[in-house]
Amino acid sequence: MDFLLVQFLNGLASASSLFLVASGLSIIFGVSRIVNFAHGSFYMLGAYVAWTLTRGLDWVAFGHLGFWGGILIAAVVVGLLGVIVEILLLRRIYQAPELFQLLATFGVVLIVQDATLWIWGAQDLLGPRAPGMRGAIDIMGQRFPQYEMLLIVIGPAVLGLLWLLFHRTRWGTLVRAATLDREMVAALGVDQKLLFTSIFFLGSFLAALGGGLQLPREPVQLNMDLAIIADAFVVVVVGGMGSVGGAYLAALLIAELQAFMLFVPDFALFGVTVSISKMTLIPSFLVMAVVLVVRPYGLLGRPPSHARIAGAVEPVVRATPAELKWLGYAALALLVVLPFFVGDYGLIVATEILIMVLVAASLHFMMGPGGMASFGHAAYFGLGAYGAALMTKHLMAPMAVGLAAGPLLAGLFGILFGWFCVRLSGVYLAMLTLAFAQIVWSIAFQWVAMTGGDNGLLGIWPDSWATGKDVYYYLTLALCVAGVLVLRRMIYAPFGYALRAGRDSPLRAEAIGIDVVRVQWAAFTVAAVFAGLAGALFVYFKGSVFPTYASIPKSVDALMMVLMGGVQTITGPLIGAVVYMGLHEQLVRLTELWRLVLGASIIALVLAFPQGIAGFVVRLWLKGKAEDL
């Protein structure tokens, strides 16, 4: 009984830190409609800067003040950094499509990762304990750390302060009004620039405060950013985007579930140990699943009031021009004879690019015709990879079975996750796909008995007949080309038309008898299956599988390929995959700081083409046409 109470208190303490981060994210989203990927980076920076400051200030002998002051100053410093990011980057892309905003802030994540590594190094840093709070208090015979007690209080205290700020100050009233109708607020004479900048300060400040307060609890590490952002996304989606109270409620629910889940005993499933208690993302998933079914916009959220004004009109999908068809045949012919001209290295590169082309085509299928942007496509790639790897590793199945099992597993999860995702749209959908992907990643990472955890599964090679680089290349070529052609065929089939009708005008599509949700669900699953096939091919190609196959950066890679080529065209993503993979390959080879360069390139791309590269080309093309007339 007492133990339960302590566990409950532990949950409360975790809820507080989660809430600090998530509330900042939620507030920023509420006003700017930007899902700030870099929020996790601000959390991480908050911890790193606080680590430096608390030691520095302690050394200057400020004593207690050094610790608390250090955390606060760190939060202010990071808040100002948020302001700089807002002014230099986000201000230019408030009108850009949501996906580009997400990508741009992901560029910031990459840059911060390399900068942090450069400044603080790769090793984990141990923070100081909180002065005056090193002891524990006695709660019904159980010892409970004082610092945790403080955290328990901080959560509701910040919630209360935020409430006062939003309800008792003019600034707060303006912010709430801007959350509801930005344009009207401007027409009433309020300069939104100041409002946005100040809200970014507050949000980044809260994230950094959350990070700084973690110092006495856990070591400061380089992967804090992506770890927390997935949690924060889940909290924000569950609580309702833009709702601070909802964020607290959601943080509480999830943190408590996590705390009590530690008691679920391990059990065996088909002879493999399953230890739920180690899979900390499962409760987030459960809560999110239940909440989204009952309240699609979160506990205290409301449906997005103003859908994007004057969204880009998606062009019709045209029949393939004859020239392009011939170009396609030529490229195919070239690929077929390739092994006669290049060595093993060339074939390895070509095989990898082919696999990525299939990934891009599958993502494009759901994004372009389906209108569903996924920020977690790597999940299905990873599932395909693990599906194949587990077959071969644990059941000694031949490669053919693995190549079938991969897409099957990915497809099954596509059905499961897709069921939730297709109920949302736009940025909500993107966040949900990301959260699901994070769950897949965490299962791969945490279910060590099954997946080998971080060490992955090694030694998964093709059957003896396919071990030759050229044979495997032809196998990949055959399956990828077949996959791309099937996806293409589906876009031009009645199914594809129904899908596009649902994307362009759900209401009208429903009216002519298309079950939009079902069609989208099917498309989601199809995309998952083909990504899974790519993943399975990749496993036998590399001989191993790791949790990183399903990680956020992989999802972003897929997204970059599609966006570089252009969502609007069918051929674009294929070219995008080739170009992006080439670039990526070169970058990693050329510089240690490839993340920084990649992040900067992503940002530059978004700033240069805020409507997307394809949108840019299409506009150029239209302009050319207009001048022809």
Place this chain on the structure above:
Amino acid sequence: MLDVKGLHTYYGRAHILADVALSVAKGEVVVLLGRNGAGKSTTMKSIMGLVPARAGVIRFLDQDITGRESHAIARMGLGYVPEDRRIFAELTVMENLEVGRQKPREGAPTWTAERLFAIFPNLAEMRDRPGGRMSGGEQQMLTIARTLMGNPRAILLDEPSEGLAPVIVEQMANTIKALKSEGLTVVLSEQNLHFAHLVADRAYIIEKGRIRYTGTMGELAANDSVRAQYLSV
């Protein structure tokens, strides 16, 4: 006070306003008449900088405001009351007014919440009610009051009589006359000719994005053919 010349506005590639010109003197009440979809709201939004003007010049208080940001235009003392009211549904009446509040402005009537409650007595009884839980008529009062809180020199009123019961329409007309007597310049858009006659000094008729007629209300009343051509449904 407000001068618009050669205004062209597009939504995407659709050419909505073509060569619109208006001119409003201080203290005047001018009505922009036109059928549904004629371009009345688009004209007001273009003046307010809410939709970009592709060509033309908009001058307010002898300054070129073309291409300026909405908040800067509002800060110069040009108020805007949108047609769909756009009350902040989750904010109370008092909070809605607070969002509109600006500093007192020289040469323009100064408003406080209390003064506005004297004009709109209904609102006084629901200070703490969320805007989303008010009737259409009450919301219409509130949008006007909210804009007046900015102490504007001139206001753009988009179809203030739309969807209001006849009694309330009369009340609205009286309100606008009261505002005029305070020295406020008013540009309103209307389809309701009767209402226009109650309040306006002069009229512009807009059709398919072009100004087709301009004259005093008296001249318009005398001109049956213009009314038949552009205004009858």
